[in-house]
Amino acid sequence: MNIGEAAAGSGVSAKMIRHYEAIGLIEATRRPNGYRSYGPQDVAVLRFIRHARDLAFPLEDIRRLLALWRDRSRASADVKQMALDHVAALESKAASLQAVADSLRHLAQHCNGDDRPDCPIIAELEGIRE
Amino acid sequence: MNIGEAAAGSGVSAKMIRHYEAIGLIEATRRPNGYRSYGPQDVAVLRFIRHARDLAFPLEDIRRLLALWRDRSRASADVKQMALDHVAALESKAASLQAVADSLRHLAQHCNGDDRPDCPIIAELEGIRE
DNA sequence: CTTGACCTTCCCATACTGGGAAACACCATC
DNA sequence: GATGGTGTTTCCCAGTATGGGAAGGTCAAG
Structure with a gap:
């Protein structure tokens, strides 16, 4: 899915998704036309980020939380x-x-x-x- | 007095004094050499600003508070x-x-x-x- | 005359979000 | 195929308030 759909599905604005990518919080694969492409797992990550922001975690904390989240053996x-x-x-x-x-x-x-x-x-x- | 002394006397950093001037919160007269020059009244204003910041007033509010302060008939x-x-x-x-x-x-x-x-x-x- | 402390302006950084412009991609309709 | 609308790209700018630091000018003391 494109960034707009990912934004709608995660509650994170497209603007913020690009920003999160720029600061290295997330990544995105690109389509041949240059569009960012997202899968359900990416949307889950974005949702995770949004929830953490709702809990007022600063982005640097979220970076660490994401690492912990991805680490099954945390x-x-x-x-x-x-x-x-x-x-x-x-x-x-x-x-x-x-x-x-x-x-x-x-x-x-x-x-x-x-x-x-x-x-x-x-x-x-x-x-x-x- | 120069900006350093005004800063020391008011508790507002020289950096911030210049910034407050840049955003039009305060003014400063200049000496022939280009140095900013401050009098006791200016220091009082800076102190006023600092106290208001201590009370977490945003600068825009402080702008209005300063106007009220200067207005004797407020x-x-x-x-x-x-x-x-x-x-x-x-x-x-x-x-x-x-x-x-x-x-x-x-x-x-x-x-x-x-x-x-x-x-x-x-x-x-x-x-x-x- | 040199040294050090002070001053100047200008750019960058923080943390987070949004607005908007210019250009390109896509899709549907005429 | 041309047109229009919507989506996407990058880039710049805005805000809050503060600080760091560079490059250079000024002054006073030695």
Whole structure:
């Protein structure tokens, strides 16, 4: 099948499929006319990639996950370790975003929100406390 | 003062100061020799930007915040609205990261993590449920 | 006058995705 | 066979925000 069909079947845009090929994440055989040609197995790989992206795995992680996936004799411990590392990274990012949100919300609570110019948010940004 | 001193005094790297100028966020007067020249007020602006970045405001928001800051007659309601919008965006991003982390952690919990190949994480990525 | 620290601009890189242009391939219809 | 529509190719550019590094100019101290 051509790239369009592979895209539709995998949920990965044709644009991204070409990109993944350019960065060496996947490969594609070419037809005599230059068109990329994909089989069901390729679509499965693309789906795998999409699911991993849905789980916010960075592409470099996905590269390793693909290698593990292809390795029939992989140890599940390897996969688990990657997953847990990734979970830790996600949670740390989530927590720091939430912390920023909390402190900004706190500032906003003390802002009148009227037509007067005084605003603790601006005061904070000015760095009153420095 | 030169860019290096302004950078040290504001906590914004010289690289970033030039970048902020390039995108029109700030301006700089030049000395005859071509060097950028900054005064204390400029450093205050840079500090303002840095604080806003610490609060994860995107640069486009900072552009507006700077305008509000410079506007002595600004309504605090404007600032508050921007802040609350930003809080909502941050929290939504934090929540979705956390949701991904949760589901991945759940998968990992059911992975033996031994030297056998079976692993529900890989199974999920394969899209068993599709 | 040399040396070293600082400054300038310009290009490249990160990670991921999309938009769009110009050219070519294919297929169906007239 | 000409035409048109759709698909595909490559290439360039865009964004977020930041940094690395090269090649060269400037200045102050020794």
